[in-house]
Amino acid sequence: MNSEKLIVALDLKTDADVKKLVETLGDSVNLYKVGMELFYSVGPDIVRWLKARDKKIFLDLKLHDIPNTVAEGLCSLLNLGADMLNIHASGGYTMMKTAADKLKLRAEELGVERPKLIAVTVLTSINDADWEGLGYKNAVNDQVVNLAKLAAKAGLDGVVASPREAKSIREACGDDFLIVTPGIRPAGASIDDQCRIETPASAIRNGANYLVVGRPIRAAADPKAAALSIIEEINSVER
Ligand code: C5P
Numbered sequence: 001m002n003s004e005k006l007i008v009a010l011d012l013k014t015d016a017d018v019k020k021l022v023e024t025l026g027d028s029v030n031l032y033k034v035g036m037e038l039f040y041s042v043g044p045d046i047v048r049w050l051k052a053r054d055k056k057i058f059l060d061l062k063l064h065d066i067p068n069t070v071a072e073g074l075c076s077l078l079n080l081g082a083d084m085l086n087i088h089a090s091g092g093y094t095m096m097k098t099a100a101d102k103l104k105l106r107a108e109e110l111g112v113e114r115p116k117l118i119a120v121t122v123l124t125s126i127n128d129a130d131w132e133g134l135g136y137k138n139a140v141n142d143q144v145v146n147l148a149k150l151a152a153k154a155g156l157d158g159v160v161a162s163p164r165e166a167k168s169i170r171e172a173c174g175d176d177f178l179i180v181t182p183g184i185r186p187a188g189a190s191i192d193d194q195c196r197i198e199t200p201a202s203a204i205r206n207g208a209n210y211l212v213v214g215r216p217i218r219a220a221a222d223p224k225a226a227a228l229s230i231i232e233e234i235n236s237v238e239r
Contacts, residue, residue, distance in 0.1 A: 009214030013041040035060040064088035067098035089119035089147035096154035119151040124183030127195040162196035163203035170207035182212040204237040
């Protein structure tokens with residue numbers, strides 16, 4: 001049993017730990033997220049290792065800088081063959097549009113498939129106090145929808161957002177816009193540093209295309225059983 005909607009976050013520091021987890025999960029998981037903890041620890045070869053095992057990769061490096069730097073940074077990642085890359089929507093429309101346009105052009109020039117490009121809206125760990133401290137005048141949900149609309153206008157394929165905001169994003173940006181949701185916690189699981197969370201079933205019901213799950217699988221006594229139980233929950237909504 002597997003699900004094309006589950007992305008397991010490889011927030012680990014060594015090749016050995018990655019290989020152990022990927023081998024344990026076997027065919028039940030085909031999509032993995034490589035984030036900054038792993039990428040900065042072991043370097044790009046881990047992406048090649050996963051690709052050689054026919055796994056799909058969301059390279060979650062969350063670029064946030066001036067337009068040219070972000071666009072060129074993304075283009076430098078093209079040779080790795082990741083399936084999905086991301087940037088911060090709060091870098092603004094010009095940054096996102098420059099990034100999307102340049103990535104498309106460079107992929108065409110190189111004759112490689114263009115990875116999906118998505119934008120992080122508001123981190124799922126942001127709570128009410130954090131939000132107040134940032135000084136935004138609108139509600140989190142409104143800001144997420146704002147940023148999602150901006151990302152769509154700039155030509156991005158979708159966004160990363162909390163499963164709580166997925167419904168409003170779907171309404172605002174349409175059926176073809178990708179919604180990737182971390183902040184997934186099965187009923188009764190530890191919340192850790194996440195805040196705006198939902199269960200796998202409710203994330204799917206709210207319209208998420210992909211669910212990013214890290215600690216509920218990685219830290220489980222039996223990671224494969226934890227993954228299968230989440231997959232079963234996802235599939236129960238799809239049926
Ligand atoms: O362990 P957990 O399931 O909380 O992991 C969630 C993963 O999703 C982490 O790798 C985190 O970096 C990532 N993420 C997130 N919130 C975002 C974007 C990415 O939690 N807005």
